Amino acid sequence: LRTIRWEEGRVLLIDQTQLPTSVCYIECRNAQSVANAIKALQIRGAPAIGVAAAMGLALTAHNSLARTTEELSRELVQSARLLRATRPTAWNLFWAADQVMRLANGYRGDVEGLRRVVVEMAISIAEEDIAANKAMGNYGASLIRDGDVLGTVCNAGWLATAGEYGTALGAVKVAKEQGKRVSVLALETRPVLQGARLTAWELKQDGIPVRVIVDGAVGYCVSKGMVDLFIVGADRIVARDGCYVFNKVGTYTAALVARRHDVPFYVAAPFSTFDFEHGVKEVVVEEREGREVSEVAGKRVVAEGVDVFNPAFDITPPHMVDGIITERGILYPPYSVSLQRFKH
């Protein structure tokens, strides 16, 4: 259950655009092909693309013909630029690239040593992600009671991370391991349908009951008492202004519905998703091409010439979030205070 895997000079990743109808792997041999896979959403989910960025840099390090540390460093800078330019919103991408580049910039040994430490760093970012998810799963499971139905948006499962547990869905998996009966109401999550295609498939593999609804039905389902709590993932949590959550578009809509009906709304994300550098207004909400909306399965559903607005993310303000599940514990409001406790 690995989304992305390092195998001596190549990176294998599951092509998530082919799920659920087939499970295919893509082989990447350089940073460019990893960057292409990120752009095409063949790998998606903030922690997963963070790991992919690190592994893209590891490919550069491992496969480069550079003979000096300086030469390899320059190539790494190039690759990092390429990888950072793929998608603007998910913070883990920048965080992971920064981790690797800081290491490379500070490295004072020979070129073979630099290759080795970069590859090791990429592998350890993947391992730490899995460990963080497991810890998050334990904290998250404490919020789930026997018989609960958990609502979720998009896919925040193992497919969104390095593998195994996932962020939001980790809580469900650990709850199940603890013997709790738990099921999931998954919003299909247009336009790319990660909820329908990925979350439902992933949970079915794990034997966890799941029902899929269209995104618009969230109000009706919650008003009928069909959801006991929400847990969603995050692409970036802007810490400076009290934890604004950037996540897949539809999250804020679901949060409004949850609040209106007094259903707890939690976010699950590792610390690598927390952006301590920017303010909310500095973050770019990616707008993707209209074709994702105007064509479904290759068939045109919006008349030619009609405008489409296709933001990939939305922003849920801190007062709409009841808690943030991290690998160090659950943060509760006011986040400016709880974050200080957990930050280091």
Next chain:
Amino acid sequence: LRTIRWEEGRVLLIDQTQLPTSVCYIECRNAQSVANAIKALQIRGAPAIGVAAAMGLALTAHNSLARTTEELSRELVQSARLLRATRPTAWNLFWAADQVMRLANGYRGDVEGLRRVVVEMAISIAEEDIAANKAMGNYGASLIRDGDVLGTVCNAGWLATAGEYGTALGAVKVAKEQGKRVSVLALETRPVLQGARLTAWELKQDGIPVRVIVDGAVGYCVSKGMVDLFIVGADRIVARDGCYVFNKVGTYTAALVARRHDVPFYVAAPFSTFDFEHGVKEVVVEEREGREVSEVAGKRVVAEGVDVFNPAFDITPPHMVDGIITERGILYPPYSVSLQRFKH
């Protein structure tokens, strides 16, 4: 611009499942084929399926071989049963069938006379629907200011009615005729995408600027100030408990978002949509087959064996609705009071 048309013993209707890629007409020669078209969503929209039901009965009356009034009456009862069984939620269907059947039951002349009055009644229900929409358009337009962006769910345009104006979109068209600059933000409205496929196409034909968004993006777009007011249609308004609005699933979600951001939320519907007979809990919310969600354009997007919950409608309570635009004027809360004023 007629959704459905009577032509001496046959009914022609636009096959809305083929829009926007092609404009095809279906010819119906009996009530059964009209019922099939309603079930298959080839014609949809509460006022449109009301007109279709009346025309289905007109086909029975016109084409029957019955030789006596009694014989024809029995056939009409059969056809009415067939038509009423197509879809459970939209009230206009039952209202229109009742109109025709009350006339038939009270009729005391010969069989040829009964044929004639039933056909005339069906045609007049269609004409009255168009007149009501025009009146609603005038009232609705008074709510629209120059430069406004109107948000809407599903399709409440001429395709949802007998033709020409539509309910919610009638307001936009009249506003445009009045020289106001107005544009529309259309929610695509999964699963059947009436917003993307029908509303966008219809407005483009009319030269009214329209942008399409996925349903989940409604929270983000409204929070960014992209919508000045919402007007949606209705499939049934249950009058007894103060006007609960049954409309396409996603409406209640949008209403919650609108209220949270102080954006006015209106419903446009003729009096034929008001149910004065039932309580909210007596109304069946149609659940359609999961395949509408789990397959898009013939391609499977939800893994085999995963459950889908596919309610076609949701319920917006009266306190979430700022006004109801009817052909007799705009009702404002408390609806129990304003309804009394307009009812007769």
